Structure formats: C-alpha cells, structure tokens
Amino acid sequence: MRRFLQRHVSQVALSPSLALIAIFLYGFIAYTAAVSTTNSKAFPRFDNFVGLEQYWRLFHTPRWHVAFTNMFLFGGLFLLVTISLGLLIAILIDQRIRAESFFRSIVMYPMAMSFVVTGIIWQWLLNPTLGIEVMVHQLGFESFRLDWLTNPNTVIWALVVAAFWQGCGLVMALFLAGLRGIDEDIWKAAAVDGIPAWRVYVFIVIPMLAPVFLTVVVLLSLSIVRAFDLVVALTNGGPGVSSDLPSVFMFDMAFRRTNLGLSAASAVVMLGTVLAILIPYLYVETRERA
C-alpha cells in the first residue's frame, strides 16, 4: 500500500479534483443532454421522453434564430474589429515608444473589469440622453445621432464596441508578446535589405504570428459563445429580442419561461458550436507539436 502511494503520489493527489471534474463537468454535460430529450418544464423530469423534439422546436423558434444569427454576426464583427485593432495597437506600442508601460496599462485596464461593469459603462456612454450623444451636441454638432442601443438594426454594434473595449487588451498583449518574440536579427536583415517597415510587418512579421492568431481566434470565439453578462448588462437582449445571444436565450428559457427541455437543447447546440471551434484548433496544435 505504501509502495503504491509512493509511486502514484501525483495521481492520488490529483484524483479528487479529477473526480470533481468528471462529475460536475462531464456528468452535468451528460445530464443536460439527457434533459434535452425530455419535456421538462420548471424542473428536470425523466418520465416523458420526447426524443429530438426539443431540437426541432428550437430550430422553429424565431427568437432562437435571431440569437443564433446574432452570435455569428456579433462574433464575426467582434473578431474582425478586435483582432485588427488589437494588432494595430500592439504594432504601435512595439515601436519602442516612450511611456510604453503607460499606454500598455491603458489598453489593458478594461480587462480587469467584469463584463457587467463594462456593460453598464457602455450603457451610459451610449445612452442618447446621458452619454456621447449629449457630449457631441454640446460641442455644437446638433444633428449627431448615436442611437445604437435603441435601434434594432445597429444594436449589435453596441455589443461589439463594448466587447472590443474589454477584449482589446488581452489581444494586444498576446500580439505584443508575439512581436517581441521575433528575432531582432530579422529586423536588422530587413533594414540592410532595404525593406520598408510596413512591408516587413505585412510579408514577414505578421505571417510569423500565425500561431498567435490561432490562439486569439480560439480565445475570442469561446468568449463569444459564452457572452452573457455583457448582453444582460448592456441591452438585456433588447430592443425586443434584437440583441439576443444563445446564452441569454438559454437562461431565459430555463429560469423565466420554465422550459428546461428547450433550454437544455440550446445548451447542447452551443456546446456543439464550441467543439466545432476547439476540435480543429486542438488538431492543428497537436499536429504541430508532433
């Protein structure tokens, strides 16, 4: 027994947490999947198996369509804006500017805040009677209108801007670390070769950051699928359901509309989306390591 303990001390030490993960992560995933095949309302019940009916209903619910499309719309815009601006800021900071740590802190600061705070800050800033709109009016531009929060067609931009504000720091930090990791001699060789800096970035340095891009895309994608608190704090899915995201939909179905079966089905679909992002990533990662 002692021999066994000595030899397997790390496994023994880890086993409680492994057991917890098995139960609370995979156990409840299985449990949710099981619930999604039932007709559960306010409480999970397993006596009324309905097969895939909840999934059929899910994809015939207009609100789910809005939420699911929004996820891709919001996600696409968010990825595009955050990656391009995050990279741009990283490149600017990489120019060995003065007071670099000051600018770095400014960009990183929002990261320290919870999404709820971010949501509330931007709710104020975008409020037509309180925030930026009033400020610009006071500057004399009376015709300026910023109605993102109240216009169902543009409310998605409010989410994008707030999420960008929060996520930019992390993306910038990752890109900056990548840029700093590039061999100085490459820059020197390029200087001797007479290659202008922007071309070095476009043709040499940015392609060298491909692994960072992959990491950033995966991190941001996961945060898109998970995005919940930001929406609740900023728009609460409104106006109407126009800024709904799957996570908000799921929460609503489970705890307000007492439709646990449908909610579980949407959770499983979200899990599928996450896996669709993660599996190719893990595949590429492990293949590179090998």
Add this chain to the structure above:
Amino acid sequence: MIDIRISSCNKNYGSLRVLKDINLEIERGEFIVLLGPSGCGKSTLLHIVAGLDRLSSGAIEIGGRDVTDVEPKDRDIAMVFQSYALYPTMSVRSNMEFGLRMRGKPMAEIRPLVEEKARMLHIDHLLDRRPSQLSGGQRQRVAIGRALVRDPKVFLFDEPLSNLDAKLRASMRTEIKKLHQSLGTTAIYVTHDQLEAMTLATRMVVMKAGEIQQVGKPEEVYHRPVNLFVADFLGNPGMNFMKGHLRLDGNRVSADVGAATIPLDGYAFDEKPTDGQAVVVGLRPESVQPATGGEPFSLTLKPTLIEHTGSDNLVVLAMGSEEIVGKFPSDMLPKLGEPVTVGFDLSRLSVFDATTERRI
C-alpha cells in the same frame, strides 16, 4: 585604396562605454577578422559599420563616402547573421529575391542572378523550400546567398558559423575563403574562434573591452603579440609565460626566469631594456621541442603530464616551481618522470614588461 575608414569612433550605452576611440582603415579587397572575447564590442562595431547602430561620436566612410548618417540600405553593404535571420515565411528563392525586388530590379534580371548564386552555393535544389525545412548549414548558405545576390561593396559577417558543428564549420570556412578569393569583395568578419580568424583573415583585429589591441596579419599577431592579453588570447594551448628579471651584462641581455637564464642576444627589443626589469617571457608550445643537439639553448626538464591530441603530444614539463607545455610530434613520446632535453626556439620568443604588460 581605402574602402572603409572608421575614425575615432565611440559608442556608449548610457554610462557604459562599449567602443572606445576605434580607428581602423580597411583596404579594398581585404578580409578583416574582428576577434576578441565575448562582450568586447565586436558585434557593436560591425553594427555601426552596417548602420544598424548609431555611433556616439566619430565617423564612418565606405568607398570614400561619409556614411555616418546614412541608412543601412543605402550603404551598399550586405550582412550575414549568426542566427541566419532568414525570413521564415518565405521560400529560399523569395528570401534571396526580396532585397533585390525592393530595390526595383526587374524580375527578369533577378531570376537568373538568384539561380546563379544558388548554384554557386550548392543550394539550387532547395530554392522552393522554406528555411524551416533546411539544415543549419543549408540555412547559412542561404543567408550567404542572400548577401551575395546583392553584389554589395562590403560583406559583414557576425559569427556566421558559430551555430554549426565543428566539421561543417571547417568546410564552410574553406568555402567562405574561396568565395572571398574569387569575388575579392571587402569583408569584415566577427568571430571568437581563433582558428577561423587565423585562416580567413588577411588582417585581424584583436579587441578587448571596446579597445583595439592589435591589428595585423595573422602570423604577425600570432608570433609578435603586442601585449600579454593578445599573447594569451591566441593559441591553443596557450603561450607559456615565464616570470623573471632582465640581466644586462655589457651589451648582452638575458632573462633570469628562476629555473633558467634565457639568453636574449638575438631578440629584437622594441624598447630599451633595463637591468633588473621585471618581465614575462612568452614562448609558444610549438617552440618547445625535443632537442636534436643543434639548438643554441636547451634545458633538461621532467615531464609531469602528457596529453595526446592525435596529431601531437602535449607534454607538460616542470620548470622550477612553474610548468611549461611543449608540443611534441606524435612519434616523440617521453616517459613520465624521466627527464628529457628540450630545445627552445629563441627566434619565437616574446618578452613583455611585467607591469605595463606591453611587448618590449
């Protein structure tokens, strides 16, 4: 004709003086090797010639033109780095082409040029590969090829071979030598490998702590080092040093090194010797040989240790309280503890003042 002139060049990083009043004139076609211990400022000097580092004061001329404030790309130089610094996202071909394309040379001229140089360096079959798919030696060839196609006025090499294994290093060294002989382009080459320095250099520059110690032909620097540092830095195994005092007797000079008195009649003094002057007498191991009878000066000493290097035997000999090393031919194998008579080649002696450490 002077190709590169470095005048009173200083480089400081804050209060750290990395280069101290460097003056150097390089003729067209020379192969200059900068040699010195790590951190002595070799790379810094090379970077200053390349224009990658600004100098704190002084001036650089290349080809008769003052380039002190000229961008690297306009200095007509090409550089090869220790880490190769190939563009990893581009094929070998693009790596070699990129610099020329940036200079607006038409593709129709670039293609044949790149292919010609690639053939010359035996990398023509690798043109479509990525740098990550090449071995270290192949990468270094590509880096050299990238410099070659530019056809610059000056080549700068910063320890280009130090990432290669010994055998590959030796063969690349020969190739660089051949390349220089056929092209005749002026080159500055940084290394801390003395063998590279001795074999490649037409003149070598020995540096220490940001200062030039000696400039000269490799044989000259090797056989007539100007101070103890240079004497000690070059040679493997290092030079034998024997501490002692000068004896002046009429017009005959000798050095009393305790266990022996070495006659210095044939020694060409740079400075006038004084009686009783504390000196260090230096003699390279290859000048300590088994006596054949005809030597003007020989000693009988006891071997205390013998190392076989294959080509020779390194024999450690007790000389009073000190030890000296002799490099014997491999068929001369003395027995430990049995005294042997060794002859000193007095024409190869170096005498240094013990306090100034300068050659006298």
